Amino acid sequence: MRRWEVMVGNKAIAYAAKLARVQFISAYPITPQTSVVEYLAEMVASGELDAEFVNVEGELTAQTAALGASAAGARAFTATSGPGLLYMHHPMHMTSGGRFPVVMAVIHRSVKGMQPDHSDMMAQRDTGWIMLECENSQELLDTGIMAFKIAEDERVRLPTIFAGDGYILSYTAEPVEIPAQEDVDAFLPPYRSKYPLLPGLADEARRVQMEQWGIGQDPQLRWRRQQEAMEAAKMVIREVNEEFYKWFGRRYGNGLVEEYRCEDVEAFIVAMGTIASTARTAIDRLQARGKKIGLVKLKSFRPFPSEEFKRLGAMVKAIGVIDRNISLGSGGITFQEIRSSLYDLDERPRVLGFHAGLCGKEVRVGDIEMICEKTLRAAEGEEVTPLVDWV
Amino acid sequence: MSRPIPLHEIGEKEYIDPANQACQGCGGAIVSRLVSKALGDCFVRAEVACCGPAFMNIRAPSIYVEVFEGAGALMTGISRGLKRIGREDVVVLGIIGDGGTVDIGYQGLSAAAERNENILWVCYDNEAYMNTGGQKSGATTPYAATTTTPIGEYSRGKLERRKNVPLLMAMQGAPYVATASVAYPEDLLGKLVHAKGIKGFRYIHVSSPCPTGWGYDPKDTIKVARGMVQSGLWPLYEVSNGILKLNYKPKELKPVREVLKMQGRFRHLTDEEVDRIQGEVDAFWSRLVEKDGGNIF
């Protein structure tokens, strides 16, 4: 039976893992992630969840152990934040390189402070993980369940992060619908690895396994295959999003991006995570005043939906991109990727960048209205400077 | 406790490819061969960065993950994963270098021992980071010349004492801990077969001379390994649930000088330095003899 409960984001994440019937959990505390593994520990202790719960001695180990469990053929989960995620960096490359469908919750914490921004995940952007960003607790729970289905899909087999802003979501309670276990079971059948690390594996499976693990003729092949899997993931994410909708009545745009009031607009802004929630209010207010601006929520950071931005970019005159991150010495990461997605358009919209919410700096509705207004001025052809702002 | 098993009692099946990439006379490759023969058809092998992948078992399921620091966690995950898919019968084995064991991998090793993970950790100890060209590790015998502890006007080689990881593991309460040597294959096979029958964390630390790094003729690997055991530089013992047993207990140890002399890495030693090594070996040996048959705690 589906039911409602008022819960914090971290509990929603724990519910996602539980409903997905994870078989292996590696746990290590770090604020603001800690209560995720505490909730799971309680579920295991009470018998609500039957899984290996391993209290490891650090995040490097948390990641490596999850990798090992996945290699053996078990459904594996772990969770972390900020510095913990940085500490996982090395084995994360190995998890994706071996094509082990580990799922991890990232509860954002800045790498330069306790408060949230996306610098922790952005520092992992080239590790070969699928990265799905969430806006509220319901989305965390739902995306957590979808993450396993995406990661384990034969066309993908890539580890997957589902992420949400620390503090803002971790400790804020809101009503969340908990799907019925039978429905989740039907949506997400048990994980059966075709390539478990076991004696007596069939030759063909072994060959594929070896190719993925890098033992083969072409040393570059594993990079190429992984990139192909990332490309395939774009379709799989859309499919899983639709299937989730059929079962549970909720979907998140097309799984990659979510358009909010983008019909008949001159411009849109782009945001990830909780800033998208704030942005909805700003868009509502501005549209009430007749302003033609919408919101595109970026949900799938990896794979990056370039095609979507190309399609959306062709419809408007300006785009304002909010980055809760920065690649120092270069700039906002999604700002650059969106600009690059638009390059092949005959008529390109103007693209403005905004750094906001780094190290947990508050982003208010008014801030976003200001961002929208500047973007609209650019859409009207005004020469706005600077191109990139700090909000 | 274990019982020595002669080679001919172990099956004929070979698991390690004769064309493996190890150097001639590699002690580690011998370990790899004997370990897989002793365990038979039901094990999976985990490898991290070290020379190990050079003698990796390609006729049995194995996984190489380039997390030099992560062997303990990797094996933990595999073991727990296999349990979940109902294959606890499979032995989870790691053949890990001394660097990956006593230095960079020590945190994960110690944690796996604490959790009493159901894994078999075999450390092949060549006393340095050989895969990267022979730098000092926490297992290097004092005074040895390595590429990062060279001999010079201001340096007499490696000065720190060895980390005694087998005893540390025993002190952590691991169900089974043993030392072994490639020069005593019956002893090693016996310990492996014994370890195979135990559930929980098992640790076997094998002296595995490396001609390339130690500076001796590849044909002398066994001679050097034997000399280390006979001189007490590498005592053979096992600790089962806290009880220590010396497996090789001659009436009298041979002087260390002879085996040190065989190796280029000790060529620079003065008589005084040899005496100092001898003193330390004697002191440790007498402690072991004292504890033999008793509880180490």
Ligand SMILES: Cc1ncc(C[n+]2csc(CCOP(=O)(O)OP(=O)(O)O)c2C)c(N)n1
């Ligand atoms: C994180 C990391 N640091 C350093 C290295 C480089 N490295 C590869 S193998 C190795 C030495 C391994 O030494 P040991 O574990 O003693 O095994 P051996 O090579 O002696 O067989 C080193 C330092 C690495 N691969 N990964």
Ligand code: SF4
């Ligand atoms: S360097 Fe030493 S340990 Fe490594 S393969 Fe050669 S002989 Fe074996």
